[in-house]
Amino acid sequence: MTPIIQTEALTKVYGANGAAVHALRGIDLTVEKGEFVALIGPSGSGKSTLMAILGCLDLPTVGTYTLDGRQVQGLSGGELARIRNEKVGFVFQSYNLLPRASIVRNVELPMLYAGVGRKERRERALALLEKVGIADKADKLPATLSGGQKQRVAVARALANNPALLLADEPTGALDSKTGAEVLDLFRELHQQGNTLLLVTHDPSIAALAQRRVEIRDGLIAVAEGVA
Numbered sequence: 503m504t505p506i507i508q509t510e511a512l513t514k515v516y517g518a519n520g521a522a523v524h525a526l527r528g529i530d531l532t533v534e535k536g537e538f539v540a541l542i543g544p545s546g547s548g549k550s551t552l553m554a555i556l557g558c559l560d561l562p563t564v565g566t567y568t569l570d571g572r573q574v575q576g577l578s579g580g581e582l583a584r585i586r587n588e589k590v591g592f593v594f595q596s597y598n599l600l601p602r603a604s605i606v607r608n609v610e611l612p613m614l615y616a617g618v619g620r621k622e623r624r625e626r627a628l629a630l631l632e633k634v635g636i637a638d639k640a641d642k643l644p645a646t647l648s649g650g651q652k653q654r655v656a657v658a659r660a661l662a663n664n665p666a667l668l669l670a671d672e673p674t675g676a677l678d679s680k681t682g683a684e685v686l687d688l689f690r691e692l693h694q695q696g697n698t699l700l701l702v703t704h705d706p707s708i709a710a711l712a713q714r715r716v717e718i719r720d721g722l723i724a725v726a727e728g729v730a
Contacts, residue, residue: 507667527548529552
């Protein structure tokens with residue numbers, strides 16, 4: 503079976519000559535379909551840079567990255583945008599919802615970019631809101647929702663195009679502990695349903711909930727282990 507994520511000698515350098523900063527120093531990482539992996543590391547470790555490359559928001563300086571069987575390096579900006587929309591679902595700490603669009607319209611947006619018809623968009627968006635437990639909020643605006651509800655909307659939107667990879671960057675960072683635990687329960691449910699998840703966190707207790715933990719330090723993988 504083709505891995506969802508496969509990187510070889512992935513390197514990212516910012517700047518040049520004396521001002522060069524090596525954010526990644528040769529990352530070899532494989533994530534199989536259906537895995538739940540936590541990427542953990544302190545600030546400045548390189549995990550945010552790695553997440554940006556895995557999400558096709560940036561390209562490596564050296565090395566290869568294959569996402570669901572397709573090599574990413576060398577693709578044009580338009581091709582990267584298409585892969586981001588079709589292959590990767592993003593869940594950010596800050597939700598990134600459109601404030602003047604209804605909840606259901608926020609969830610429909612990735613499908614609109616993918617060319618899905620209006621009727622199918624609405625049906626799929628409502629089904630996803632039902633899946634994450636907030637179907638009754640479909641016609642509301644984001645400002646009327648709690649933080650936990652906004653993050654559920656973000657999860658529904660991330661799932662809109664049935665992505666190969668769900669990429670969550672500190673998804674509970676803006677939430678209180680009770681609400682954060684509820685969102686993490688939702689991620690566990692998604693994993694049990696067969697979704698491939700990569701969760702970026704600095705919190706070891708959150709990382710321990712994943713099937714496997716990958717720790718990155720100074721641009722290198724320091725620890726890669728399963729979690730019982």
